[in-house]
Amino acid sequence: MSDDTLLERRHRLLGAGAPLFYDRPLHLVRGEGVRVWDSDGRIYLDAYNNVPHVGHCHPHVVEALADQAGRLNLSTRYLDERILDYGEALTGTFDESLSRVSLTCTGTEASELALRIARACTGNDGVIVTDFCYHGNSAVVAGLCTAFEMPEGIDPRVRTIRVPEADDDADLAASEVEAAIASLTEAGMRPAAIFFDTIFATEGMPAVPPGYVERAVALTRAAGGLYIADEVQPGLGRTGAAMWGHQLYDAVPDLVTLGKPLGNGHPLAGVVARPALIDGFAAKAMYFNTFGGNPVSCAAGHAVLEVIERESLMENARRVGEHLRTGLAALAQRHAMIGAPRGRGFFAGVPFLADGDPARPAPAAAKAAVNGMRERGVLISRTGRHDHVLKIRPPMPFSAADADQLLAALDETLESLEQPA
Amino acid sequence: MSDDTLLERRHRLLGAGAPLFYDRPLHLVRGEGVRVWDSDGRIYLDAYNNVPHVGHCHPHVVEALADQAGRLNLSTRYLDERILDYGEALTGTFDESLSRVSLTCTGTEASELALRIARACTGNDGVIVTDFCYHGNSAVVAGLCTAFEMPEGIDPRVRTIRVPEADDDADLAASEVEAAIASLTEAGMRPAAIFFDTIFATEGMPAVPPGYVERAVALTRAAGGLYIADEVQPGLGRTGAAMWGHQLYDAVPDLVTLGKPLGNGHPLAGVVARPALIDGFAAKAMYFNTFGGNPVSCAAGHAVLEVIERESLMENARRVGEHLRTGLAALAQRHAMIGAPRGRGFFAGVPFLADGDPARPAPAAAKAAVNGMRERGVLISRTGRHDHVLKIRPPMPFSAADADQLLAALDETLESLEQPA
Numbered sequence: 112m113s114d115d116t117l118l119e120r121r122h123r124l125l126g127a128g129a130p131l132f133y134d135r136p137l138h139l140v141r142g143e144g145v146r147v148w149d150s151d152g153r154i155y156l157d158a159y160n161n162v163p164h165v166g167h168c169h170p171h172v173v174e175a176l177a178d179q180a181g182r183l184n185l186s187t188r189y190l191d192e193r194i195l196d197y198g199e200a201l202t203g204t205f206d207e208s209l210s211r212v213s214l215t216c217t218g219t220e221a222s223e224l225a226l227r228i229a230r231a232c233t234g235n236d237g238v239i240v241t242d243f244c245y246h247g248n249s250a251v252v253a254g255l256c257t258a259f260e261m262p263e264g265i266d267p268r269v270r271t272i273r274v275p276e277a278d279d280d281a282d283l284a285a286s287e288v289e290a291a292i293a294s295l296t297e298a299g300m301r302p303a304a305i306f307f308d309t310i311f312a313t314e315g316m317p318a319v320p321p322g323y324v325e326r327a328v329a330l331t332r333a334a335g336g337l338y339i340a341d342e343v344q345p346g347l348g349r350t351g352a353a354m355w356g357h358q359l360y361d362a363v364p365d366l367v368t369l370g371k372p373l374g375n376g377h378p379l380a381g382v383v384a385r386p387a388l389i390d391g392f393a394a395k396a397m398y399f400n401t402f403g404g405n406p407v408s409c410a411a412g413h414a415v416l417e418v419i420e421r422e423s424l425m426e427n428a429r430r431v432g433e434h435l436r437t438g439l440a441a442l443a444q445r446h447a448m449i450g451a452p453r454g455r456g457f458f459a460g461v462p463f464l465a466d467g468d469p470a471r472p473a474p475a476a477a478k479a480a481v482n483g484m485r486e487r488g489v490l491i492s493r494t495g496r497h498d499h500v501l502k503i504r505p506p507m508p509f510s511a512a513d514a515d516q517l518l519a520a521l522d523e524t525l526e527s528l529e530q531p532a
Numbered sequence: 533m534s535d536d537t538l539l540e541r542r543h544r545l546l547g548a549g550a551p552l553f554y555d556r557p558l559h560l561v562r563g564e565g566v567r568v569w570d571s572d573g574r575i576y577l578d579a580y581n582n583v584p585h586v587g588h589c590h591p592h593v594v595e596a597l598a599d600q601a602g603r604l605n606l607s608t609r610y611l612d613e614r615i616l617d618y619g620e621a622l623t624g625t626f627d628e629s630l631s632r633v634s635l636t637c638t639g640t641e642a643s644e645l646a647l648r649i650a651r652a653c654t655g656n657d658g659v660i661v662t663d664f665c666y667h668g669n670s671a672v673v674a675g676l677c678t679a680f681e682m683p684e685g686i687d688p689r690v691r692t693i694r695v696p697e698a699d700d701d702a703d704l705a706a707s708e709v710e711a712a713i714a715s716l717t718e719a720g721m722r723p724a725a726i727f728f729d730t731i732f733a734t735e736g737m738p739a740v741p742p743g744y745v746e747r748a749v750a751l752t753r754a755a756g757g758l759y760i761a762d763e764v765q766p767g768l769g770r771t772g773a774a775m776w777g778h779q780l781y782d783a784v785p786d787l788v789t790l791g792k793p794l795g796n797g798h799p800l801a802g803v804v805a806r807p808a809l810i811d812g813f814a815a816k817a818m819y820f821n822t823f824g825g826n827p828v829s830c831a832a833g834h835a836v837l838e839v840i841e842r843e844s845l846m847e848n849a850r851r852v853g854e855h856l857r858t859g860l861a862a863l864a865q866r867h868a869m870i871g872a873p874r875g876r877g878f879f880a881g882v883p884f885l886a887d888g889d890p891a892r893p894a895p896a897a898a899k900a901a902v903n904g905m906r907e908r909g910v911l912i913s914r915t916g917r918h919d920h921v922l923k924i925r926p927p928m929p930f931s932a933a934d935a936d937q938l939l940a941a942l943d944e945t946l947e948s949l950e951q952p953a
Contacts, residue, residue, distance in 0.1 A: 117611050124619045125825075126632055126807065128814020130609055138611035142604045160606060162822065168602050177598035181589050183563045184797035185581060188551055190538050190559035198545040211547055216637040216799040217823060223670045230671075231683040248819055249644045250651075250672045262652040262816040371822055376605035378637040378799040378823035386547065393549020395683040398669055401583065401792055402638060402799040404546075 114138050114150070132492065134482055142167025145506045145513055147490070158505040158517050159490045164347055164372030165418040166508045172375045172414040179410035186401055187214075193406035197413040202383055204354045204416075206363045211389040214381040214404035218343040218370025219247030221380045222306075225366045226251060228384065228392040229304040229337045237295040237302040239288060239331060242271040243496040245313045246306060246341055246368075255306065258313045258496075270294050270302075272327070274311050277318040284319075285326035292334045302336030304366070309356030312344040312502075315495025316453040316460040324360040337388075338362060343370035343380075344458065348419055348507065351429030351456030359455075377411040378402070424507040432456035434511050435503070438518040446525040448476055453500065457509060460494065461501035461521075472499035476528060483524035489517050535559050535571070553913065555903055563588025566927045566934055568911070579926040579938050580911045585768055585793030586839040587929045593796045596835035600828045607822055608635075614827035618834040623804055625775045625837075627784045632810040635802040635825035639764040639791025640668030642801045643727075646787045647672060649805065649813040650725040650758045658716040658723040660709060660752060663692040664735045664917040667727060667762055667789075676727065679734045679917070691715050691723075693748070695732050698739040705740075706747035713755045723757030725787075730777030733765040733923075736916025737874040737881040745781040758809075759783060764791035764801075765879065769840055769928065772850030772877030780876075798832040799823070845928040853877035855932050856924070859939040867946040869897055874921065878930060881915065882922040882942075893920035897949060904945035910938050 117138060121129070137155075141148040144166045147155050157167070165172065179193065187194060198212045215221050230236060238255055240246075245258045254266030265271075270291035275284035288305065295302055305327060311317055328338045345356025346369055357364050365388060370380040381403070382389075392398065402408070419425060432455065439452035439461055447467045453460035463480065465471035477499045484491050494502040505513070538559060542550070558576075562569040565587045568576050578588070586593065600614065608615060619633045636642050651657060659676055661667075666679045675687030686692075691712035696705035709726065716723055726748060732738055749759045766777025767790055778785050786809060791801040802824070803810075813819065823829065840846060853876065860873035860882055868888045874881035884901065886892035898920045905912050915923040926934070 112613065114611060117613065117616065120616045120620070121611065123631070124616055124623065124633060125608070126810045126814055128811055129634075130818070130820045131611070132609045136611045139604060139606060142606065147604070147606070162607065163605065167604065170602075173598065173601045176601055177594065180594045180597055180797075181591075183560060183568070183589065184584065185560060185563065185568075186583065187546070188553045190535060190542065190552070190557045192533065192538065195538065195541045195545055199541070202545065210544070212545060213550075217641065217821070219821075220638065220640065220670070227671050227674070227683070248821060249641070249670045250648050251670065253648070253817070259818040261818075262813075263648070376601075376823070376826060376828065378826075378829070389547040390549055392683075393547055396674070397551070397680040397682075399551045400638070400640075400669060402797070405797060405799075407797065408799070 133485055137485065145509050154488065156489045156513055156516055158503050158509070159492050160506060161344070161349065161504045162371050162376050163506050164375050165415055165422070165424060166506045169375060169418055171418050172411055175410040175414035176377060176407060179407045184405055184407045187404045188399070191406050193409040194404045197409040200413060200416050205367065205383055208363060208385055209367060209383050211386045212381055212383050213389060213398070214379070214408065215400050216378040216380060216402050218368065218380050219249050219252055220400065221368035221370055221382050222247040222252045222341070223249050224382045224398070225339045225368050226304065227396065228366060228382070228388050229339060231395050232388050232391045233303045233335055233337060235301040235303040235335055236268045237300040237336070238269050239291045239302055239305040239336070240269060240271055241274045241307070241311065241314055243274070243314045244306070244308060268300060274314045274317055275319055275323055277320060279320055281320040281322040281326055284323050285330060288327045288330040292330065302331055302334050304337045304339045305331040306339045306341060308341040308344055309359065310345040310350065310455065310458055312458065313494060315462070315500045316458065318453065325362045328362040337365035339366045339368060340364035341368045343368060347372045347415070348425030348428055349457050351425060351432045354425065373415065374408060374411040375415050377408060379408045379412050419507070422508065428456040428507055431509055431511050431514055432459070435459055435514040435517070438514060442518065442522055442525065446529070448473065448525060448528065457505055457507060459503040461503070462495070463499045463501070472497035474499040477501060479528055480524050483527060484520055487520040487523060489520045554906055558906065566930050575909065577910045577934055577937055579924050579930065580913050581927060582765070582770065582925045583792050583797050584927050585796050586836055586843070586845060587927045590796060590839055592839050593832055593835040596831040597798060597828060600831035605826055605828045608825045612827050614830040615825045618830040621834060621837050626788065626804055629784060629806055630788060630804050632807045633802055633804050634810060634819070635800070635829065636821050637799040637801060637823050639789065639801050640670050640673055641821065642789035642791055642803050643668040643673045643762070644670050645803045645819070646760045646789050647725065648817070649787060649803070649809050650760060652816050653809050653812040654724045654756055654758060656722040656724040656756055657689045658721040658757070659690050660712045660723055660726040660757070661690060661692055662695045662728070662732065662735055664695070665727070665729060666734045689721060695735045695738055696740055696744055698741060700741055702741040702743040702747055705744050706751060709748045709751045713751065723752055723755050725758045725760045726752040727760045727762060729762040729765055730780065731766040731771065731876065731879055733879065734915060736883070736921045737879065739874065746783045749783040758786035760787045760789060761785035762789045764789060768793045768836070769846030769849055770878050772846060772853045775846065794836065795829060795832040796836050798829060800829045800833050840928070843929065849877040849928055852930055852932050852935055853880070856880055856935040856938070859935060863939065863943055863946065867950070869894065869946060869949065878926055878928060880924040882924070883916070884920045884922070893918035895920040898922060900949055901945050904948060905941055908941040908944060910941045
């Protein structure tokens with residue numbers, strides 16, 4: 112079946128508004144490791160997808176999934192060892208104060224649950240978020256989404272702060288938290304939580320100044336609010352420096368939301384929290400998630416943790432991530448249209464700038480580069496408040512040779528973009 | 533590992549407030565067809581779980597899941613035939629006006645999306661629900677949940693109506709919808725939607741009077757609102773009379789929410805809707821669900837549809853459901869503590885009553901019966917506004933012999949409950 116026919120069927124079924132990548136959509140049929148195949152048999156290096164965290168169709172995960180699906184798949188209303196084995200292994204990677212877990216199916220459900228817990232346990236309503244964030248797609252979570260315009264608008268209980276860049280003053284930047292709290296107070300509210308994606312992925316991966324996160328959290332706590340760390344992007348060792356993004360700072364969250372990479376594609380997500388918060392919420396609300404924590408999901412999640420450990424994928428992200436960033440920095444020396452690389456480990460950003468000026472983002476060039484890279488067999492995307500930052504976020508078994516392939520393709524792409532039209 | 537040790541580990545990991553079935557929790561390790569095995573090797577007839585819709589661990593579903601998990605598992609941002617094949621088969625079971633689908637992972641996400649669409653497309657805020665309903669666990673959906681007390685309380689944009697019993701007057705009952713609309717108007721609002729679980733499962737499965745649903749929907753539409761049919765409980769042929777519960781009435785919904793049984797345990801859910809609503813929402817909101825509609829979920833969902841067809845499971849629900857209800861009615865003749873059975877197909881309710889008086893529900897006896905049935909190797913639960921209605925909702929391959937086993941166990945259980953203590 113031709114891709115045009117597929118696209119026509121898709122528009123009829125899903126509507127033309129359902130988001131698709133690329134000017135010419137990509138029809139993929141197979142994945143293995145860090146590579147995917149399209150319907151014409153062409154192979155692409157996947158340097159974008161974080162959902163297949165330990166590699167596309169990793170046999171250990173597929174086997175665990177299939178094996179448990181053939182045994183039993185029921186809910187947490189029955190006793191089951193799978194969720195205990197997985198949950199203990201998972202919480203074992205956190206600070207010991209974060210020992211409870213409530214499993215859900217999606218990051219949105221995790222954001223919803225964390226917010227419900229924070230509001231129910233603090234008795235407060237306000238939420239502080241960054242001014243270019245995304246935490247999910249439910250009505251309440253859309254109401255604190257500042258990266259996309261939503262029909263609900265920003266919830267009146269939400270206050271936004273600007274994420275600082277590396278060379279900003281940490282205390283000055285954190286004073287925006289004080290202003291947010293003052294604004295909530297003026298409206299008769301107090302903060303229930305501050306909500307941080309700990310690598311600020313949607314914001315374009317700025318390296319925030321040392322001490323900033325800690326100071327923002329301390330200010331929120333002093334006003335009665337909790338610290339929710341959103342680990343949907345940085346989680347599971349992606350930064351190469353720690354298993355979780357929040358561990359890069361000196362502040363332990365009260366609630367952590369987990370999502371995307373957790374089940375290597377299987378819908379698995381959750382909230383890890385201090386016991387008092389999980390128990391306090393359970394005393395006030397009947398919360399049950401039908402599919403959350405089912406034994407098949409737990410088998411998949413556990414297999415992912417095992418592969419990360421066995422294949423030393425966090426160390427790989429650190430080592431190859433550095434190699435990648437060194438290469439990107441070298442490209443930035445040679446190509447005026449890109450700036451110094453951002454991010455950490457296997458989450459790299461490359462800003463496109465007009466005449467190398469950080470104040471002049473160049474989203475059209477970034478878009479052309481994403482499409483140019485696809486034509487050269489490498490999948491990436493872009494992000495940031497001006498959509499001008501290349502988003503490089505490969506599955507974790509990405510090798511130095513894969514990084515070299517990406518760098519060569521980017522070099523070529525940049526050269527072709529520099530040619531006079 | 534002993535069940536006591538498991539329970540202790542569970543309390544430490546999930547908290548003691550995580551819902552568990554039974555006074556003595558059940559530790560299940562295996563499922564096949566309509567039977568499950570506990571850790572001691574004891575076999576139970578599963579007459580409760582609707583999630584393993586076509587039977588526990590159905591080999592066709594497990595195979596489809598494992599096969600696709602080994603090929604590719606990415607998101608709907610790439611072209612994929614799987615979602616088209618499945619989505620077309622799925623929407624093919626609906627009225628032709630309901631031709632678009634947006635897949636999610638959970639029923640809660642489906643409720644959220646349907647409400648967001650209804651509010652964005654009508655421009656209205658009000659929601660009309662029944663006075664003992666459950667549609668999911670996000671903050672907004674909890675705010676219209678009338679069956680459980682939630683810390684958020686009932687959302688001020690929500691109005692509740694009482695579900696009538698079979699012998700109530702349909703027009704009189706529907707006049708509660710008029711009152712709800714009037715109350716919204718008084719508060720400066722109009723209805724965005726009326727939200728019906730079309731077999732009123734949580735409400736205790738009353739058989740509403742003919743014409744009631746149609747009249748309630750017409751009144752809502754006249755005031756500018758949409759009709760959302762929640763098919764999480766009645767869907768996929770469970771009533772034996774139609775593929776979807778709303779097809780038992782003469783009113784086609786604008787939006788339909790799907791959940792639990794869709795993936796036979798795999799987290800799969802969604803919204804089926806009129807094209808104008810999906811497209812109207814897409815024009816206003818960036819909606820993307822990372823795991824929703826991934827090819828593995830679609831493979832599982834499609835396999836479920838195939839098994840329902842191949843094994844004539846809807847016809848089985850009709851035929852065996854009638855047999856079951858005849859048997860339950862006969863038991864009601866002989867045991868004063870239960871009333872006439874309710875429901876349809878494979879969703880049966882048996883009310884426990886003090887002295888056979890419909891006005892005097894007997895939840896303690898119903899609870900004792902649920903535990904007594906478990907001791908006799910049959911899994912059921914209870915529901916209804918007084919928690920006094922046995923909830924019998926087996927996987928769809930439940931046979932007449934299985935029904936007889938359930939009836940014999942219930943007969944014995946009722947006899948033992950009738951013995952003077």
